[in-house]
Amino acid sequence: MLVNRGLDTEVSLARPAPKPTDEDRQIYEEMAELTRCVEMMTQTIREMEAPVSSTSEQLPLANSHLGELAKMTEDGTHKVMSLTEEIETNRRNLLEQIDRLAEGVPPEQTHLVNHIRDGLKADETRLTDIAVALSFQDLVAQRVAKLMTVLDEIQHKMLRVLVIFGIQKKEGAAAKDGRGDEMLKQLEASKHTALQQEVVDDILSKLGCK
Amino acid sequence: MLDTSIKVLVVDDMSTMRRIVKNVLRQIGYENITEAENGQDALNKLKGGGFGLVVSDWNMPVMSGIELLRAVRADGELKSVPFLMVTAEAQKDNIIEAVQAGVSNYVVKPFTAEALQDKLQKIFAKK
Numbered sequence: 001m002l003v004n005r006g007l008d009t010e011v012s013l014a015r016p017a018p019k020p021t022d023e024d025r026q027i028y029e030e031m032a033e034l035t036r037c038v039e040m041m042t043q044t045i046r047e048m049e050a051p052v053s054s055t056s057e058q059l060p061l062a063n064s065h066l067g068e069l070a071k072m073t074e075d076g077t078h079k080v081m082s083l084t085e086e087i088e089t090n091r092r093n094l095l096e097q098i099d100r101l102a103e104g105v106p107p108e109q110t111h112l113v114n115h116i117r118d119g120l121k122a123d124e125t126r127l128t129d130i131a132v133a134l135s136f137q138d139l140v141a142q143r144v145a146k147l148m149t150v151l152d153e154i155q156h157k158m159l160r161v162l163v164i165f166g167i168q169k170k171e172g173a174a175a176k177d178g179r180g181d182e183m184l185k186q187l188e189a190s191k192h193t194a195l196q197q198e199v200v201d202d203i204l205s206k207l208g209c210k
Numbered sequence: 211m212l213d214t215s216i217k218v219l220v221v222d223d224m225s226t227m228r229r230i231v232k233n234v235l236r237q238i239g240y241e242n243i244t245e246a247e248n249g250q251d252a253l254n255k256l257k258g259g260g261f262g263l264v265v266s267d268w269n270m271p272v273m274s275g276i277e278l279l280r281a282v283r284a285d286g287e288l289k290s291v292p293f294l295m296v297t298a299e300a301q302k303d304n305i306i307e308a309v310q311a312g313v314s315n316y317v318v319k320p321f322t323a324e325a326l327q328d329k330l331q332k333i334f335a336k337k
Contacts, residue, residue: 077226085233124237128323131233135320138227139298142269195300197318197325203302204316207309 045165052158059155063148070144077137080130088127095120212327212334214239216262221245221252221278222296223270227319231265231296234323238330249273253281256288263330268297268304276311283312292333296321 020028095117102113195203218240222228228245235243244261246252250273252266264282268275275295282288292314297304300318308316314336315329 074224074226078229081226081229081233125323128234128237131230132321132323135227135230138222138224138230138267139319141224142298195302195305195318197321200300200305200316200318203305204309207306209309209313209315 049162049165052162056155056158056162059151059158063151063155066144066148066151070141073137073140077134080134084127084130088124091120091123091127212239212330213262215242216240217242217244217260218263218265219244219246219252219255219261221247221249221264221266221270221275223247223267227267227296231326234326235265237323238327249275249278249281252278256282256291257285259287261291263333264291264293265296266293268295268299268308276307279308279311279313294329294333296326 098113098117098120102110102117105113218235220228220231220235220243222231222245225247228247232243232245244255246255248270249266252264253273255261256264264278266275266278273281275297279293279295282291282293289312293312294315294317295308295313296317296319298319305316314333317325317329
């Protein structure tokens with residue numbers, strides 16, 4: 001509480017101290033309340049500083065892990081692709097051998113050769129389906145890249161918060177003009193607005209592109 | 211019937227996707243396939259001549275698929291090369307932008323071999 005004791009003492013020598021009015025008491029109470037608020041804010045900022053600082057240091061690590069994750073899925077996909085290609089080569093060789101073998105097979109056993117040939121042909125479609133299914137990796141990598149940009153942006157903003165609290169107590173919300181926000185919006189939007197092939201075809205058709 | 215003897219350029223910054231698209235194209239019957247890892251790389255290769263089809267991703271560093279498409283359509287020598295966009299960018303605005311830029315057709319990732327073959331047949335049926 002701010003009270004000028006010197007003036008109070010001097011005045012008391014000349015005449016009795018005036019009794020505080022209701023207005024004075026109200027001002028003192030408001031000042032006390034303001035002081036408590038400032039102390040509480042200072043304490044809150046001090047408590048927030050450590051976790052914010054720690055999180056902003058952890059974010060680059062999280063980003064790095066995400067990058068590794070994308071690399072791991074890429075390596076895994078290449079491995080599966082290589083094995084798929086080897087199986088496909090093997091399948092083609094077997095088909096050629098079956099065709100040669102079929103020439104010397106007695107008529108009553110032709111159905112067995114045809115059965116093997118049908119099985120090998122069906123595997124061609126399955127192998128292609130495996131290869132195409134691996135395109136998930138590209139979608140994962142694209143989303144991971146967007147998340148990495150978001151994390152980078154968050155780290156940048158957290159560092160700004162630390163600096164701002166050290167200089168001034170209060171400022172409006174951080175500006176939402178970075179690439180991170182844009183990427184986050186894109187990720188969120190793609191959940192609801194990404195179109196299926198049929199819808200894309202319909203739009204293409206309406207635009208005169210069938 | 212598709213003319214599978216043509217030279218195809220597969221453009222994608224992800225090596226896995228280039229490999230997947232190449233494998234599917236091979237299964238359809240295409241054997242003469244060249245790869246490019248971004249639009250600029252693709253444009254340089256296209257200017258070398260001889261390509262009968264471009265299969266391109268949208269999101270790529272250096273030069274995106276849509277920028278490549280515009281560059282191809284603006285080039286007197288390349289403007290008639292069929293251009294198939296294979297992309298995860300499946301927003302309505304993207305499709306409209308691609309059509310306005312002169313895309314021949316559009317396939318959404320993840321796609322099936324049948325979808326790719328169907329689109330190729332439609333592209334070449336129109337020619």
